[in-house]
Amino acid sequence: MTTALTDQKTRAVTAPRPRTLKGDHYGITAAALLGALVIVIVVTTVLHPDFFSGRTLIAIGFTMAITGILSVGQAIITISGAVLDLSIPAGLMLPAWAVATMLGASNPLPTALIVLIGVALGVVWGGINALIVTTLKINPIIVTLGTNFIGIAILSMQFTTATVPGRSELSMFGNGSLLLPNIWWVMLVVVLVAAPLLRYTRSGRHLTATGGSVPAARSRGISIRGMRYLAFCTAGICYGIAGVLFAGSTSNFNPMGSASLLLSVIAAVILAGVRMDGGRGSILLLLPACALLATVQTALVFFGLDAAMQSVFQGAILIIALAGDGYLRKRSTR
Amino acid sequence: MSTLTTHRTPVDLDIRPPKRFAKIRAFYGGSSLGAVVTAALLVAVISLIVAGPDFYSVDNFGILTSYIAVPLVMSAFACVGLLAGIVDLSVGPMVGVSAAIFAALGPQLGFWPGAAIAVLVALAAAAINALAVVRFRADSIAATVGMLTILSGITLAVIGSNPPTYIVDGLFAFSLGALGPFSYLFLIAVAVILAVAGFVTFHKVGRHLRAAGGDENAATRAGIKVGRLRVFAFLFGGLGAGIAGILYIGQNGGPALEIGPSLTFQSYAALMIGGFSLVRGGVGNPIGGLFGLLIIGAVGVLLDLQQINNHFLDVVLGSALIVAVLVDRLRGGDRFE
Amino acid sequence: MHIKYSFRRVAVIVAAAALSLGALSACSSGDSGGAGGSSDDGDFTVGVLVAGHDAPWEEQQADVATALAEKRGWTTIVLTYDNDPSTFTRNVSTLISKKVDAVVGFMVATGANAAAQQRFEAAGIPVITYDIAQDGWYFVGVDNAASGKLNGEAFGNALKEKWDCDVDLVLEGHQSAAGAVDEQRTGGEAEGLLSVCPDIPESAFQSFDSDGTAAAAQPAARNLLTANPNAKHIAVVGINDINVQAALDAQNQLGGDAEILGWGQDGGLIGTDAASPNMLGSAFYFLEGYPHYSFQILDKIAAGNPPEMADTAANGLLIPPCVVTAAEAADVPSGDERTKEIGEKDEAGHDLFCPTK
Known part of the structure; x- marks a missing residue:
């Protein structure tokens, strides 16, 4: 599978260089991702015909849904120039824990209200990060590294295992499917709403401009502080939605349970070609990126690879994709 | 807050220091060590208040110094990468994989062959990082996240569900030994820190490393081979991680699946508390990292003594991290708008 | 200029100090067990090692141990190592320096157990291990x-x-x-x-x-x-x-x-x-109730009459598992209730709660 991906990258390199904006290559990234996805699917299907089935689609849908929603939040933060939000595990776990607790109450609130509170808590989490970043004026990577440790530690003092009643409406929804998992459709809506908002609205364009260059954005009269709040709180909405769905599709979890998601989210954002230095990136490309990561994960199981080899493969794919992307960018800026 | 910007130039801070002892001051990192030393003293005082005079027993110092010895060795090597402007998040997992391989192979192949293979694997991982980041210009944080995933897979494959035990009698006895309140391993780690501090302060290559991390373009214009220095920094970090993995086994007698991530966090938190920066190279002094780890270790020992839930360590560390970077910014570090 | 700068720095440091002090004093008043100084004062002191905070029974086990120790007028020192070998090694050092009379606990950092065994033996401290056998440590647990x-x-x-x-x-x-x-x-x-x-x-x-x-x-x-x-x-x-x-x-x-x-x-x-x-x-397995069994061995050690070493699942103190169907399980009280009751009665969880015994 790695070879498939490299092939894709080399082919992309030899293709005529695009004359798009300052080294953007969304088209190539999209082609590379979709090509790699097709190759993974074709190769796996040829060797293991069972792979090509509706069941596989559902499995992949579940795997990519929560990662997908979180990566929208992460991408917004990266594009806005705030580099990385390392507090995603805590940002997801806070609403998830609150939702599980409220659902488990002897006399639970209406589900819609619980969902709203969950999403609101995600926004609160984003707001806390934004508050610290804008007040202390220190790099968000470090702020969120710190707040994640604090947040997870405080949550760990509150509970060891949270359980979600299997017969609750949210669990019914979270585990159900309509062709694809319900939670996958929610992810699709999140992506399809976020992408045009970022690209075509005034605030969205300001956000991207801030990520491109703070001085330039300021000279245009954009409030940088406001943009930081906007980025973190919008990402917080994503974390809140993801947290609610996480609680709806995971019958029990502990505070550390979301740590492994962070790596997948960062991998998806990088694969989607979002530039770490801000200002550039496409939300729509998160779809093929997340799909590729989830498909590879499922395909590896068809090849009978154990957990250890799965990690090795996923890491290798990430490094190769990054190296290819970096190489491509180096050539296009030369 | 806005007036702070006027204090950002280093000139502003170095008005006072006389020319005398300039070299010594440079060795200790000049004013940059002030904050972390102050913080260390603060922790010392807090410990006294919370735990009472008992905290200052020879035993407790022995526990503290042996607990931080291995992360200290790892940090001493890894900080060179930060100086050169790269962040290698996979050094902790490199220690993990080195420990796992050493413990698995050592009993069969003997100490030296096992140790050599362990170090070589760590170096190989570092070389792949260097290739991706320097040659292909991948983002260092992102690429090393990929390496971290690979290494955790290899560690799982090596250890499986039965972590091997390998007690190297001489090394184990040595790891328990102490000179007064300082464990031998700690003294060695301090020697390593001082050597690295001397190297980055006085040696030409060390100065070039810092220049390359501070401003890549300016360094290139000055004829410094930035890429080559960064490859060196990656490999240096890998070497340190490999050695730290062997010391880890020497001290603990066996590896575990998840030692990597916590080691990475501990070391980088210590380095940042000590004045290094994740987002700009060229700043920080290894001796600051030493004090950073002393702070983290002291808080850990304090938690043991008071039987306090370990989660408080994370709360304290998280806060300390943010405060440390804030202090760095107020002292002239980059301001994030 | 410079003075202004220093003031600001002092302000930051004071703020940091206040923050850390607040956190530390809050937690030390929270769940501090108290034992400050050396325990080599005639009292019988038990070191209790907790693997982590991943499941409720881990802390419940320590709660039961503390309750049973109090009944006997003993002191406990409860330490947690978060499944991490180097923190485990630090815990071992702390317990040895505190001169505890015995150690009980879940030792899941198995790679580090042999080294810990050598150190505890050299210090003359007997150890009881739950579920995970180690040469030289009393085995208590489920086979x-x-x-x-x-x-x-x-x-x-x-x-x-x-x-x-x-x-x-x-x-x-x-x-x-x-x-x-x-x-x-x-x-x-x-x-x-x-x-x-x-x-x-x-x-x-x-x-x-x-x-x-x-x-x-x-x-x-x-x-x-x-x-x-x-x-x-x-x-x-x-x-x-x-x-x-x-x-x-x-x-x-x-x-x-x-x-x-x-x-x-x-x-x-x-x-x-x-x-x-x-x-x-x-x-x-009623894991929270394991101290009931280990304290039977501790009683003998405290009386100066330590039992013979039995360090495998074959010859150690075996805890019977309680195999149940879902219907039978519904009648078993919650972990918190069980913790309280075992701590009060000092009886086996299996005897108190197993519906199929």
């Missing part, structure tokens, strides 16, 4: 292999009745990080199942691995189920209820007409709202 087998047999009998042993896929939910305990429990359950239903082919047994959280176990199980689309009767075994439940959830998400049944271990979920009706049974 995990035998217990896994018992669960497997009970599961096998249920499947014989429901499906006439016609099982075409057996998922084994492993947790590699738990080391030998995982091999014995999960492997033992598969073995027990096979002893009742010997016709299940070897190729039907497939494993997934997780870190013990549903967040990791569920996708792993889901992918494995997807890779076996033709199975009609699926049986799930696993190291604990969480892993088994994750596979049952995954099948529920995938849909289809395959039937799936599972049998957990450790009683973490069975009998609660969060357990799937397809989880037929599990086994309670």
Whole structure:
């Protein structure tokens, strides 16, 4: 599978260089991702015909849904120039824990209200990060590294295992499917709403401009502080939605349970070609990126690879994709 | 807050220091060590208040110094990468994989062959990082996240569900030994820190490393081979991680699946508390990292003594991290708008 | 200029100090056990090692130990090492320097156990280990292999009745990080199942691995189920209820007409709202109640009459597992209630709560 991906990258390199904006290559990234996805699917299907089935689609849908929603939040933060939000595990776990607790109450609130509170808590989490970043004026990577440790530690003092009643409406929804998992459709809506908002609205364009260059954005009269709040709180909405769905599709979890998601989210954002230095990136490309990561994960199981080899493969794919992307960018800026 | 910007130039801070002892001051990192030393003293005082005079027993110092010895060795090597402007998040997992391989192979192949293979694997991982980041210009944080995933897979494959035990009698006895309140391993780690501090302060290559991390373009214009220095920094970090993995086994007698991530966090938190920066190279002094780890270790020992839930360590560390970077910014570090 | 700058720095440092002091004083008044100085003062002091905070029973076990020690007028020092060998080694150093009279606990950083054993022995401190055997340490615990087998047999009998042993896929939910305990429990359950239903082919047994959280176990199980689309009767075994439940959830998400049944271990979920009706049974080990057994050995040590070393599951102090069906599990009180009652009565969890004893 790695070879498939490299092939894709080399082919992309030899293709005529695009004359798009300052080294953007969304088209190539999209082609590379979709090509790699097709190759993974074709190769796996040829060797293991069972792979090509509706069941596989559902499995992949579940795997990519929560990662997908979180990566929208992460991408917004990266594009806005705030580099990385390392507090995603805590940002997801806070609403998830609150939702599980409220659902488990002897006399639970209406589900819609619980969902709203969950999403609101995600926004609160984003707001806390934004508050610290804008007040202390220190790099968000470090702020969120710190707040994640604090947040997870405080949550760990509150509970060891949270359980979600299997017969609750949210669990019914979270585990159900309509062709694809319900939670996958929610992810699709999140992506399809976020992408045009970022690209075509005034605030969205300001956000991207801030990520491109703070001085330039300021000279245009954009409030940088406001943009930081906007980025973190919008990402917080994503974390809140993801947290609610996480609680709806995971019958029990502990505070550390979301740590492994962070790596997948960062991998998806990088694969989607979002530039770490801000200002550039496409939300729509998160779809093929997340799909590729989830498909590879499922395909590896068809090849009978154990957990250890799965990690090795996923890491290798990430490094190769990054190296290819970096190489491509180096050539296009030369 | 806005007036702070006027204090950002280093000139502003170095008005006072006389020319005398300039070299010594440079060795200790000049004013940059002030904050972390102050913080260390603060922790010392807090410990006294919370735990009472008992905290200052020879035993407790022995526990503290042996607990931080291995992360200290790892940090001493890894900080060179930060100086050169790269962040290698996979050094902790490199220690993990080195420990796992050493413990698995050592009993069969003997100490030296096992140790050599362990170090070589760590170096190989570092070389792949260097290739991706320097040659292909991948983002260092992102690429090393990929390496971290690979290494955790290899560690799982090596250890499986039965972590091997390998007690190297001489090394184990040595790891328990102490000179007064300082464990031998700690003294060695301090020697390593001082050597690295001397190297980055006085040696030409060390100065070039810092220049390359501070401003890549300016360094290139000055004829410094930035890429080559960064490859060196990656490999240096890998070497340190490999050695730290062997010391880890020497001290603990066996590896575990998840030692990597916590080691990475501990070391980088210590380095940042000590004045290094994740987002700009060229700043920080290894001796600051030493004090950073002393702070983290002291808080850990304090938690043991008071039987306090370990989660408080994370709360304290998280806060300390943010405060440390804030202090760095107020002292002239980059301001994030 | 410079003075202004210093003021600001002092202000920051003072703020940092206030913050740290606040945090530390808050927690030290919170759950400090108190024991400050050396314990070598005639009192009997027990070091209690807690592996981590991953499951409720870990802290409950320490609570019971503290309660039982108080009954005897002993002191305890409770330390947690978060499954980390180097923190474990630090804990060991602390307990040795505090000159505790004995140590009890769950020693899951197995790689570091041999080194710890040498150090405790050199310091003359006897150690009681739960569930994980180590030469030179008193063994107290479940015989995990035998217990896994018992669960497997009970599961096998249920499947014989429901499906006439016609099982075409057996998922084994492993947790590699738990080391030998995982091999014995999960492997033992598969073995027990096979002893009742010997016709299940070897190729039907497939494993997934997780870190013990549903967040990791569920996708792993889901992918494995997807890779076996033709199975009609699926049986799930696993190291604990969480892993088994994750596979049952995954099948529920995938849909289809395959039937799936599972049998957990450790009683973490069975009998609660969060357990799937397809989880037929599990086994309670009443882990929170282990100190009741270890304190029997401690009593002898405190009386200056230490028992002979029995450091394997074969000759150690064995705790009987309590194998239950989901219906029987519903009557077992919650972990918090059990912790309180065992702490008060100093009786075995098995005697107090097991509905099938």
